[in-house]
Amino acid sequence: MDEVKVIEIKKSIFEDNDRDADRLRGELKERGVYLLNLMSAPGSGKTTTLIQTINRLKDKIRIAVMEADIDSDVDAVKIKEATGVESVQLHTGGMCHLDAEMTRQGLENLTPALSTREGDRPDLVILENVGNLVCPAEFDTGAVRNAMILSVPEGHDKPLKYPLMFSVCDVVVVNKMDVLPYFDFDLDKCKEYIRMRNPKATVIPICAKTGEGVEQFAEWLLKEVTNWKK
């Protein structure tokens, strides 16, 4: 391979929001509310995957959704229409990610997710983060787990290019498996690259459009929520 010049441009963007995130996670634990932070690049199919997943779980547990977006509310409306669960839109005002404080603001506006009265609270809150593989990975939202969706058209090399995102996620859902024949996407290589970043990551191939494979993700999530409440 040819050698190319590599220039390091270092600049810190990390705010210390870890303490806020831990405090929020502690409160969620006390109240038995499970928060999942779902991340992905734009257009990977987060909303469609959520709809499919929620429709498989909503009769078993109480679910609410927070949709973060720069300034539209199409996703929150779509979720509410397609699943009937409570859905709020978080406008980030241009921000490329959510931090723990912003997540708390969302939870406080949601039907009392942080209420001290058990009956009021959802069992599971899903935060659909801003579509972005960079910044959201750097800020702990206070979620119990991070999950991400990588879609086939994006390519199997993404864990090499966005290492932090893949390191912080416990589950990688590989979406749009229906179009695999039309792309140079190698699922085995993808799994290998993901495990370089996080050896314990669970990889779940799905097609959100048809619902294929979504059951496995829903089962993983239900087990997580159940364990969190113990």
Next chain:
Amino acid sequence: MDEVKVIEIKKSIFEDNDRDADRLRGELKERGVYLLNLMSAPGSGKTTTLIQTINRLKDKIRIAVMEADIDSDVDAVKIKEATGVESVQLHTGGMCHLDAEMTRQGLENLTPALSTREGDRPDLVILENVGNLVCPAEFDTGAVRNAMILSVPEGHDKPLKYPLMFSVCDVVVVNKMDVLPYFDFDLDKCKEYIRMRNPKATVIPICAKTGEGVEQFAEWLLKEVTNWKK
């Protein structure tokens, strides 16, 4: 449509780097160097599009490339191998975008793009920004023009969800047109949404894999470079 609650979470992330950007652009104008800032979501095909474009232009003008990435150098190596033009990798150290100062650092490391000796300078420098539809749109890099690539699998609704990105781009290249039959992507709607953000935007459908349509983008770019040098 159902009504959903919308919560505004405002927080300013804008640094005032406009002055730096204008100064850099002024120097580039003096020296007759055209800088293009190319943006997109991860996996939209920026590098493949660049290779196809450069191979159509490199015998007519002198080209150099700056590849911004969080920490890999696969793109810079790929560009150099596939086109032979000078290519440097800019490591952003976790940063989700480039600002004007970082761009200047890149240019200073490139074969003297900012040299006062004309013969040393490239005619065109292409900056491949970090794969991200949010943050790069907020920071003027000092480029003469912003261009972006939207790929068919990402969906035609992206101009609704990432309004600033589409507002700041003069050209939107719609890539992966070969897989149009397999996605619910409406090119006319996409054009309509793009024009809501930027009525003057040029939209160029291409397939970077086969090279189809790339000629039109190359021609646009060559005309731009020629006009900039006048």
